[in-house]
Amino acid sequence: MSNTDFTIFSSTQLREFTTEVFVHFDVPYDDAILAADVLAYSDEHGIDSHGIARLKTYFDLLRTGKINPKPEIKIIREKSSTATIDGDNGLGLVVGPKCMDIAIQKAKLHGSGWVSVCNTNHYGAAGYYPVMALKDDIIGLSMTNTTKGVAPFNGAEKMLGTNPLAIAFPAYKEPPIIIDLASSAVAYGKVEIADRKNEKIPEGWCIDKNGYSTTMPSEMINGGALLPLGSDKDGSGHKGYCLASMVDILSAVLSGANWGPFTVPFAINSALPEKQVGKGIGHFFGAWEIDGFRDKNEFKTNIDEWIHTMRNTLPRPGTSGVLIPGDPEREAYQLRMRDGIPLHKEVVNSLMDIASYTGINIPS
Amino acid sequence: MSNTDFTIFSSTQLREFTTEVFVHFDVPYDDAILAADVLAYSDEHGIDSHGIARLKTYFDLLRTGKINPKPEIKIIREKSSTATIDGDNGLGLVVGPKCMDIAIQKAKLHGSGWVSVCNTNHYGAAGYYPVMALKDDIIGLSMTNTTKGVAPFNGAEKMLGTNPLAIAFPAYKEPPIIIDLASSAVAYGKVEIADRKNEKIPEGWCIDKNGYSTTMPSEMINGGALLPLGSDKDGSGHKGYCLASMVDILSAVLSGANWGPFTVPFAINSALPEKQVGKGIGHFFGAWEIDGFRDKNEFKTNIDEWIHTMRNTLPRPGTSGVLIPGDPEREAYQLRMRDGIPLHKEVVNSLMDIASYTGINIPS
Numbered sequence: 001m002s003n004t005d006f007t008i009f010s011s012t013q014l015r016e017f018t019t020e021v022f023v024h025f026d027v028p029y030d031d032a033i034l035a036a037d038v039l040a041y042s043d044e045h046g047i048d049s050h051g052i053a054r055l056k057t058y059f060d061l062l063r064t065g066k067i068n069p070k071p072e073i074k075i076i077r078e079k080s081s082t083a084t085i086d087g088d089n090g091l092g093l094v095v096g097p098k099c100m101d102i103a104i105q106k107a108k109l110h111g112s113g114w115v116s117v118c119n120t121n122h123y124g125a126a127g128y129y130p131v132m133a134l135k136d137d138i139i140g141l142s143m144t145n146t147t148k149g150v151a152p153f154n155g156a157e158k159m160l161g162t163n164p165l166a167i168a169f170p171a172y173k174e175p176p177i178i179i180d181l182a183s184s185a186v187a188y189g190k191v192e193i194a195d196r197k198n199e200k201i202p203e204g205w206c207i208d209k210n211g212y213s214t215t216m217p218s219e220m221i222n223g224g225a226l227l228p229l230g231s232d233k234d235g236s237g238h239k240g241y242c243l244a245s246m247v248d249i250l251s252a253v254l255s256g257a258n259w260g261p262f263t264v265p266f267a268i269n270s271a272l273p274e275k276q277v278g279k280g281i282g283h284f285f286g287a288w289e290i291d292g293f294r295d296k297n298e299f300k301t302n303i304d305e306w307i308h309t310m311r312n313t314l315p316r317p318g319t320s321g322v323l324i325p326g327d328p329e330r331e332a333y334q335l336r337m338r339d340g341i342p343l344h345k346e347v348v349n350s351l352m353d354i355a356s357y358t359g360i361n362i363p364s
Numbered sequence: 365m366s367n368t369d370f371t372i373f374s375s376t377q378l379r380e381f382t383t384e385v386f387v388h389f390d391v392p393y394d395d396a397i398l399a400a401d402v403l404a405y406s407d408e409h410g411i412d413s414h415g416i417a418r419l420k421t422y423f424d425l426l427r428t429g430k431i432n433p434k435p436e437i438k439i440i441r442e443k444s445s446t447a448t449i450d451g452d453n454g455l456g457l458v459v460g461p462k463c464m465d466i467a468i469q470k471a472k473l474h475g476s477g478w479v480s481v482c483n484t485n486h487y488g489a490a491g492y493y494p495v496m497a498l499k500d501d502i503i504g505l506s507m508t509n510t511t512k513g514v515a516p517f518n519g520a521e522k523m524l525g526t527n528p529l530a531i532a533f534p535a536y537k538e539p540p541i542i543i544d545l546a547s548s549a550v551a552y553g554k555v556e557i558a559d560r561k562n563e564k565i566p567e568g569w570c571i572d573k574n575g576y577s578t579t580m581p582s583e584m585i586n587g588g589a590l591l592p593l594g595s596d597k598d599g600s601g602h603k604g605y606c607l608a609s610m611v612d613i614l615s616a617v618l619s620g621a622n623w624g625p626f627t628v629p630f631a632i633n634s635a636l637p638e639k640q641v642g643k644g645i646g647h648f649f650g651a652w653e654i655d656g657f658r659d660k661n662e663f664k665t666n667i668d669e670w671i672h673t674m675r676n677t678l679p680r681p682g683t684s685g686v687l688i689p690g691d692p693e694r695e696a697y698q699l700r701m702r703d704g705i706p707l708h709k710e711v712v713n714s715l716m717d718i719a720s721y722t723g724i725n726i727p728s
Contacts, residue, residue: 077656077657077658078475078656079474079475079476079653079655079656080444080445080474080475081444081445081474081475081476081656082475082476082652082653082656082657083656083657084657084658110443110444110445110474111442111443111444111445111446111478112443112445112446112476112478114475114476114652114656114657116657116658139614139618151677151680152674152677152686153686153687154679154680154683154684154685154686154687155674155677155678155679155680155685155686156677156678156679156680156681157677157678159673159674159677159686167610169613169617177609177613179606179609179610181600181602181603181606181607182603185594185599185600186600202598202599204598204599205598207680210681211678211679211680211681212680212681229593229594229599229600229603229604230549230593230594230599231599234566234568234569235549235566235568235593235594235595235599236545236549236550236593238545238687238689239545239546239593240593241689242543242545242689243545243607245541245543245674245689246531246543248670249533249541249667249670250503253533253663253666253667253670254503254652254654254657254658254663255657255658256658256662259666259670260670260673260674261673277666277669278666288446288478288618289443289446290618291443292441292442292443292445292446292447292478293441293446293447293448293478293480293618293619294441294448294480294618294619294620298620299617299618302617302623302641302642303613303617305641306612306613306617306623306624309523309624309625310516310519310523310609310624313515313516313519313520313521313523314519314520314521314575315518315519315520315575316515316518316519316520316571316575316576317520317574317575317576319518320518321518321519322516322517322518322519322523323517323518323602325602325605325606325609
């Protein structure tokens with residue numbers, strides 16, 4: 001891919017366009033701003049797979065009436081530190097932040113807050129949600145289940161999603177620690193990129209449609225599956241399967257959403273699961289107030305020391321040494337807020353399609 | 365290792381011996397029974413590394429006065445759904461269950477309960493604790509930090525422990541789902557076994573003292589390190605590092621225990637860290653009452669369906685197919701409660717040493 005495949009946009013341009021597109025489909029203005037903020041978080045932090053590159057899919061779902069633009073989210077069960085919420089089939093980008101906020105409010109009152117969510121849709125990057133909690137010195141956590149793409153350990157077919165887990169810890173003088181990881185060995189996007197470039201992929205990423213390990217991206221794409229984190233027996237692939245299961249159960253079985261292979265797909269042209277076992281997909285949000293455990297300033301000062309200690313690890317030869325979770329995204333943020341956000345021509349084309357359908361121009 | 369290397373004991377024999385040894389060192393009788401139960405859980409479920417094979421280390425620590433046999437555990441900070449507890453340098457096998465119980469009681473009152481623990485010691489198998497919660501239809505979670513043994517991603521030295529995470533979900537007619545995983549690619553015990561057998565280990569388990577990948581167990585043992593789950597760049601080793609960091613911070617930074625490379629070692633003859641940054645090691649316990657989110661019978665019925673669905677996954681060629689987390693331990697339990705628990709002669713010798721020191725005989 002040459003540089004001419006990319007066009008640079010400012011974050012403000014993308015936020016304005018995204019907001020207007022959501023408003024066009026009757027999403028209330030404040031909700032549209034919020035949804036645009038969730039997508040912009042990804043684009044600004046270099047998480048290209050979860051930002052405006054996906055606007056076209058949200059657009060398709062709104063255009064065809066598959067997502068409710070004006071959801072009334074409802075608490076359907078509650079105790080002081082827990083709740084289950086029905087997202088009324090709204091945008092995950094709107095339902096997600098509102099539910100995370102309820103978890104945060106509960107943590108302020110009771111030390112911790114936990115919200116499971118059913119009847120919702122794709123919520124963007126998992127890392128957005130714990131970051132919401134940082135300003136209140138709260139440790140935030142988020143999980144979501146996603147459409148099947150990953151084989152369970154020793155399985156030969158897709159049964160679970162890439163089911164991510166994110167958690168963030170505030171520091172004092174240092175930037176926060178932000179963990180955001182999918183429970184698969186790699187993201188599907190990496191396989192797609194290798195396929196486009198006609199390159200092989202490493203052992204341990206994928207199996208083909210018969211369950212054999214493959215290094216050919218096309219063999220995964222045509223009926224194969226991703227492998228869980230840890231990949232195979234030697235690498236402890238059962239652990240990635242366990243993590244994906246945990247995320248699936250907390251997000252979807254606990255909330256009454258669709259789980260495992262029945263999880264509703266995100267893209268509009270994907271095959272629907274053979275049956276529904278719940279409502280929509282599921283998220284799970286958590287919040288722990290640090291002051292419920294330890295003086296928050298002591299904690300944050302200790303986190304600074306923890307960060308310094310890890311940064312001072314002897315580096316492995318041939319590497320740039322140990323990073324702190326969140327470092328790569330912070331580096332991308334600084335570059336992109338200064339130089340702009342490069343969008344691949346395929347993404348730009350998808351925005352042009354949206355612009356021509358809605359009559360909304362990308363601001364210049 | 366031939367069969368003659370092993371002697372068979374009944375679980376009752378081991379429980380009685382363990383209890384008497386703890387009582388010998390002034391552990392109150394009820395606490396000794398509890399500690400023996402935690403160790404027996406591992407032996408009965410085939411988790412040989414965390415059962416009576418470690419009694420000699422607890423013995424050494426009690427004999428030399430390094431562990432307080434009569435801890436008075438103290439809540440040092442509390443909100444309705446959270447607490448931090450000082451374990452008064454007691455046996456983790458006693459402090460752990462008592463703190464997990466506080467998390468469970470909080471969940472019954474407030475929907476969830478969270479307890480971070482400092483000034484404690486090794487607590488046995490992480491999976492014991494969530495299993496405690498199952499009888500009350502509570503989802504339990506446990507984590508602990510452990511002595512350094514694992515290099516952070518791109519690091520060339522030990523900085524974190526194998527920091528495990530365990531969580532369990534009750535089912536209706538099916539046995540529960542019990543997840544218990546270390547955040548390293550493999551356990552140190554696997555490297556030791558390969559070394560004893562003079563066998564090579566797979567790529568991705570270890571690095572040598574200079575940070576280079578090695579397949580020679582001795583090169584890890586002599587100043588090298590284990591690798592995190594995911595192993596290397598291709599396998600997403602940064603994810604295992606993120607998980608180990610999460611466990612370290614929730615268990616130790618949040619509670620005020622020693623964290624990262626400063627975590628106190630378990631074995632008495634291990635080198636002490638260069639400084640102390642807190643008190644003892646740290647645990648983190650959690651409990652969510654299912655009824656705080658969803659009708660518990662609906663949840664458990666859904667978990668049964670989840671289990672059936674995963675079991676029905678097409679198996680990968682050459683494997684026995686998809687298991688449910690907890691299956692291998694259940695299978696071991698059935699065999700061992702019928703046929704007894706085989707102990708390696710090295711373990712038996714360590715028990716004989718304890719017997720000769722204390723005058724307590726292994727019951728016949």
